[in-house]
Amino acid sequence: xxxxxxxxxxxxxxxxxxxxxxxxxxxxxxxxxxxxxxxxxxxxxxxxxxxxxxxxxxxxxxxxxxxxxxxxxxxxxxxxxxxxxxxxxxxxxxxxxxxxxxxxxxxxxxxxxxxxxxxxxxxxxxxxxxxxxxxxxxxxxxxxxxxxxxxxxxxxxxxxxxxxxxxxxxxxxxxxxxxxxxxxxxxxxxxxxxxxxxxxxxxxxxxxxxxxxxxxxxxxxxxxxxxxxxxxxxxxxxxxxxxxxxxxxxxxxxxxxxxxxxxxxxxxxxxxxxxxxxxxxxxxx
Numbered sequence: 001x002x003x004x005x006x007x008x009x010x011x012x013x014x015x016x017x018x019x020x021x022x023x024x025x026x027x028x029x030x031x032x033x034x035x036x037x038x039x040x041x042x043x044x045x046x047x048x049x050x051x052x053x054x055x056x057x058x059x060x061x062x063x064x065x066x067x068x069x070x071x072x073x074x075x076x077x078x079x080x081x082x083x084x085x086x087x088x089x090x091x092x093x094x095x096x097x098x099x100x101x102x103x104x105x106x107x108x109x110x111x112x113x114x115x116x117x118x119x120x121x122x123x124x125x126x127x128x129x130x131x132x133x134x135x136x137x138x139x140x141x142x143x144x145x146x147x148x149x150x151x152x153x154x155x156x157x158x159x160x161x162x163x164x165x166x167x168x169x170x171x172x173x174x175x176x177x178x179x180x181x182x183x184x185x186x187x188x189x190x191x192x193x194x195x196x197x198x199x200x201x202x203x204x205x206x207x208x209x210x211x212x213x214x215x216x217x218x219x220x221x222x223x224x225x226x227x228x229x230x231x232x233x234x235x236x237x238x239x240x241x242x243x244x245x246x247x248x249x250x251x252x253x254x255x256x257x258x259x260x261x262x263x264x265x266x267x268x269x270x271x272x273x274x275x276x277x278x279x280x281x282x283x284x285x
Contacts, residue, residue, distance in 0.1 A: 047100070050099075050100050051099055051101040051102060052097060052099035052126050053067070053103065054073070054128060055105070055106030056108025056109055057072075059145050059156070060143075061145045062164070064145070064164070065133065071139060072136070072143065072156060073097055073134065073156070074157070075131035075132070075155055075163045076132065076153060077240070078153060079131065081131055081239075082130070084125055084132040086134065097132075098125055099116060100124070102114075103115075103116065109128075109159060110159060113128045113129045113161045115127040115128070115130065131157055131163065136150075148164075149186075167218040167219055167220055167221055168216035168220040169222075170243065171183055171222070171223035172225025175189060177284075178273050178281050178285070181275055182226065185223060187259030187260060188256060189252075189262050189264075189265075189273055190250040191250070191251045192245075192251070192280055193207075193248075194270050194280065195270060196248060198247070200249070201213060203249075203251065210254050211251040211252065211271070213249060213251050214251065215243070219231075219233070220233065226245075227278075230245050230278045231245055246277070246278020263285075265283075265285040266282070
């Protein structure tokens with residue numbers, strides 16, 4: 001792994017904590033995380049000073065939407081093409097694209113796709129084909145696309161207004177001290193929830209603030225060590241398809257900061273990493 005990739009992996013993994021604020025333990029076995037000292041939402045501290053301009057630029061992901069300064073813009077799958085649900089810590093790491101007045105279309109953008117949505121603090125966020133748009137804090141220069149596929153729910157949008165979502169990929173990695181367990185392609189540990197039955201997710205409400213289901217767009221694929229025959233999917237709500245393995249829905253844990261972290265292992269005796277055969281790995285971390 002080269003130095004650039006290590007840096008990207010590190011900063012992205014740090015940002016994974018920012019997708020939601022976690023409450024205390026609940027009946028679903030979610031972990032506590034104190035975010036009361038989180039920075040204020042950028043929609044309050046970074047107010048727009050005029051109409052936003054949305055344009056198109058060529059990147060490693062093809063032609064995608066950017067702001068007027070060439071910073072890549074993303075959609076957030078849980079928004080489900082409606083009002084933004086990215087607030088608090090999420091909005092610190094994924095600042096909403098704000099506008100003061102109607103947004104305008106720059107080079108390559110389709111003016112008919114542009115719109116707005118009102119955030120909870122009254123700020124106006126730009127939408128494109130009904131997707132609320134965001135920047136990513138760890139994109140360091142115009143054209144960077146470091147936010148693509150984070151937690152399988154952040155994606156760039158092309159000029160036609162189509163989110164560039166990809167099928168999820170699952171692999172097996174050696175994660176000490178557990179041994180070989182399932183991860184995504186970035187090396188983030190995937191977990192099963194022992195309360196799930198018959199291939200259906202039972203992680204709802206506060207549970208979803210701590211655990212993010214592995215989403216997929218199209219049939220998931222098996223990478224190194226994973227068994228394609230064990231992969232499947234289950235509905236996870238409107239517009240959401242969750243990856244299963246051996247009929248277990250798979251999840252990320254918000255508290256895992258880096259690839260190889262296993263902070264949810266054995267949590268409340270409900271959450272476990274998954275071995276290559278699709279069973280709970282119950283080794284102690």
